[in-house]
Amino acid sequence: MQAVIMAGGYGTRLRPLTNEIPKPMVPIIDKPIIEYIVLHLKKYGFTDIIVTLGYKPEEIMSYLGDGSKYGVQIRYNIESTPLGTAGSVKAVYEILEKTFLVISGDSFTNVNLYEVAKYHATHPKAITMVVKELDDVKGFGVVKFDEDGDIQDFVEKPESSKLKFVNTGMYMIEKKILQTIPEGKFDFSRDLFPTVLDEMKAYVMREYWSDIGTLSSYYLTNNEVALNPQNFGVQLY
Numbered sequence: 001m002q003a004v005i006m007a008g009g010y011g012t013r014l015r016p017l018t019n020e021i022p023k024p025m026v027p028i029i030d031k032p033i034i035e036y037i038v039l040h041l042k043k044y045g046f047t048d049i050i051v052t053l054g055y056k057p058e059e060i061m062s063y064l065g066d067g068s069k070y071g072v073q074i075r076y077n078i079e080s081t082p083l084g085t086a087g088s089v090k091a092v093y094e095i096l097e098k099t100f101l102v103i104s105g106d107s108f109t110n111v112n113l114y115e116v117a118k119y120h121a122t123h124p125k126a127i128t129m130v131v132k133e134l135d136d137v138k139g140f141g142v143v144k145f146d147e148d149g150d151i152q153d154f155v156e157k158p159e160s161s162k163l164k165f166v167n168t169g170m171y172m173i174e175k176k177i178l179q180t181i182p183e184g185k186f187d188f189s190r191d192l193f194p195t196v197l198d199e200m201k202a203y204v205m206r207e208y209w210s211d212i213g214t215l216s217s218y219y220l221t222n223n224e225v226a227l228n229p230q231n232f233g234v235q236l237y
Contacts, residue, residue: 001117002097003046004089005037006169007105008054008079013214022056024105025063026218029225029234033212034060034105038070039233044113046101047072052088054079084187085169089178096175102188104169108221109209110231111170119203120172123149126199127177130170132209139213140166141189143202151200156189165202168209208232 007024024034034051041049049072053060057078067074077092089102099120101113111130120128129151131143142163144153155161167189177199181192193200208231210221225232 001044001046001101002048002050002099003041003101003103004092004096005034005041005049005051005103005105006085006088007034007060008052008057008082008088009105021059022053023212025056025059026212028108028212028222029229032063033108034064036108036232037103037105038064038067038072038074040110041101041103041113042070042072044117046113048097049074050092050095051076051105052079052083052092053077054082054088082185084185084191086178086181086188086192087184087186089173089188090181090183090186093175093178096178098175100173100175102169102171102173104211106212107169107209108212109168109170109205109207111168111205111207111209116170116172116203116205120201123201125201126174127193127196128172128201128203129193130168130205131165131202132168132205133164134166135164137161137164137166140211141193142166145202149201149203151197151202154189154193154197154200165204168205169211172203 009023025032053076061076064074083091141156142161143165144163145151210217212218225234
């Protein structure tokens with residue numbers, strides 16, 4: 001199976017950690033976030049990996065190489081100018097399979113990707129968005145969906161919301177939906193999703209997820225892994 005890791009962001013909210021390295025290279029305990037992502041993808045059979053790059057791409061390319069040391073194939077696409085999340089995926093359209101996974105390069109999770117892919121295969125819609133229930137949704141895109149999982153509304157980072165489910169930045173996508181994305185900068189959350197709600201289903205994950213978007217979430221995630229290393233394949237001793 002195929003996956004796209006979106007790893008082109010600047011990580012400004014993680015400065016000074018990202019002054020010299022891109023956000024996906026920030027370490028969680030013993031290895032960079034992006035290495036955890038690659039190993040997690042490999043665990044669930046996603047062995048054809050495309051990484052979209054922007055800020056300091058050589059750091060990631062040098063570290064991961066062609067993926068052979070992880071038992072996967074890794075290819076890269078470097079953006080000369082920022083294309084946004086959807087634009088970065090559209091840029092690799094020609095090498096994408098019919099169905100593929102998209103994951104943010106700052107997503108730290110142990111979600112069961114077998115179950116995500118299996119759920120996606122049960123319905124005809126073009127996008128399955130992995131969502132997570134949170135007590136505090138500030139700073140996240142919030143999702144409204146019915147009992148069948150059909151997404152009815154999506155609002156990117158509202159000032160306030162009564163909704164409790166957020167977009168995790170993980171999606172199973174049918175390639176055909178990318179035909180609606182214009183060339184240039186385009187974002188999944190702000191530009192695409194509000195226009196294709198009738199093509200979207202929600203998959204509710206119960207496992208751990210953090211977007212490592214701020215210094216506080218970064219340190220909280222390190223603490224979570226330190227306290228429960230067995231949940232993330234980490235050996236501390």
